[in-house]
Amino acid sequence: MSDQLSLTVDGLTIPQLGxxxxQLEPEDARRMVAEALRIGxxxxxxxxIYKNEAAVGDGIRDSGVAREDIWLTTKIWTAHFERDALLRQAEESAASLGFTPDLLLLHWPKAKPAMSETIAALNEAKNQNLTRSIGVSNFPSGQFREAQRLSPARLVTNQVEYHPYLSLKTLRDTADALGxxxxxxxxxAQGKIADDTVIGDIAQARGRTAGQVTLRWLVQQGVIAIPxxxxxxxxAENFAIWDFELSDDEMARIHALARADGRLGDWLDKDFQWDQD
Ligand SMILES: NC(=O)c1ccc[n+]([C@@H]2O[C@H](COP(=O)([O-])OP(=O)(O)OC[C@H]3O[C@@H](n4cnc5c(N)ncnc54)[C@H](OP(=O)(O)O)[C@@H]3O)[C@@H](O)[C@H]2O)c1
Known part of the structure; x- marks a missing residue:
């Protein structure tokens, strides 16, 4: 679809809706990836760790969409953060997918091995063409800055929990500062937005669904979202968000839903702490 929004990060174009x-079993992952690509x-x-990389690769091949038109992300599991294990998994993931991914992320931060070893290995994976680009996931601001300091290549994204019930202001500012x-x-919010009265009011006023309003709120901030x-x-419903725009007031009403206990998936290593806002 030509009218969907994308971000340019370090010279790479990343479609903002992924x-x-x-939690998709291989059969569903294959079917839904093919359908999603046909939708646009x-x-x-x-x-x-999702155990569906081979099925995702099959879904891409089933779709008939050219590989070069797709942004494909996978992640290094935390058990593979030593150099040799990381490179082995990067090779295994590319083989399972049947494609070199566009982006390879460290799935969660971990105190050991030292971040310097893991980030160096991630760069090595990029230099060996086992991925086009690299990044992190679930890194609080301090670890995100440290990872970028250690990394010769740009970390093109930090994939983290974000929806109307979290603020993420510090981390969004950090991502901006790091390019x-x-x-x-x-x-x-794993479907919880469907019961939200504020989002529901905005959706009703606009003849949209709560899911569409929430995803529009994310992409309009310059964030990438992967429902x-x-x-x-x-x-199809979740993809139909390119033909309307939320007002500043609507954006602010949704931002105001952020709350201290809004986090749904907290598996952060006890050595680290989330940002306060
Ligand atoms: N890096 C990480 O550590 C990490 C952690 C978690 C997730 N992720 C990634 O992020 C993706 C999305 O996160 P998620 O799967 O946790 O949650 P999500 O996308 O926020 O929510 C998925 C749930 O919402 C429902 N849903 C989908 N569209 C809806 C709509 N328009 N209205 C109401 N409900 C809707 C789905 O149910 P139905 O299937 O019945 O439609 C499903 O139960 C994951 O699939 C994964 O790729 C990454």
């Missing part, structure tokens, strides 16, 4: 595949999505998110980007996981669904009609 399709997430966490041009960005697919997977991870080694990076934020990718929002659980962008629909997941196992249903074709919802994949």
């Amino acid at each position: 399709f997430g595949t966490w 999505y041009r960005h697919i998110d997977t991870a080694w 990076s980007s934020i990718t929002a996981w659980s962008p629909l 997941r669904t196992a249903r074709i009609e919802r994949a």
Whole structure:
């Protein structure tokens, strides 16, 4: 789709709406990736730990969409953060997908091995053409800055939980300062936005759905969002966000929903701490 929004980060074009595949069994992942690409999505998110990389690759091939028109992200699991293990997994992921990914992320920060070893290995994976670009996931601001300081290559995104019930102000500012980007996981707060009265009011006034309003709120901030669904009609609903714009007032009303206990998936290593806002 020519009219979907994308970001340019370090010279790379990343479609701002992607399709997430966490918790999709291989059969669903293959079917939904193919359908999402037929609908118009041009960005697919997977991870080694999702155990569906091979199915995602099959879905891409089934879709008939040219590989070079798709942004494909996968992630290095935390058990593979030593140099040799990281390079082995990068090779395994590319083999399972049947494609070199566009982006390879460190899935969660970890105190050991030292970040310097893991970031050096991630750069080595890029230099060996096992990925086109590199980044991180679930890194609080301090670790994000440190990772970029250690990395010769730009970390093109930090993929973190972000939806109307989190502020993320510090991390969004950090991504800007580093010339990076934020990718929002659980962008629909795992479906909870469907019951929100503020989002529901805005959606009703505009003849849209709560999911569409939420995803529009994310992309309009310059954030990348990767919603997941196992249903074709919802994949189409979630993609239909390019022909309307939220007002400043509507954006602010949704930002005001952020709250201290808004986090849904907290698996951060106890050695680290989330930013306060
Ligand atoms: N890096 C990380 O550590 C990390 C962690 C978590 C997730 N992720 C990535 O982010 C992706 C998205 O996150 P997520 O899967 O946790 O959550 P999500 O996309 O916020 O929500 C998915 C849930 O919302 C429902 N849903 C989808 N569209 C909807 C709509 N328009 N209205 C109401 N409900 C809707 C889906 O149900 P149906 O299937 O029934 O439609 C599903 O139960 C993942 O798939 C994965 O790729 C990354």
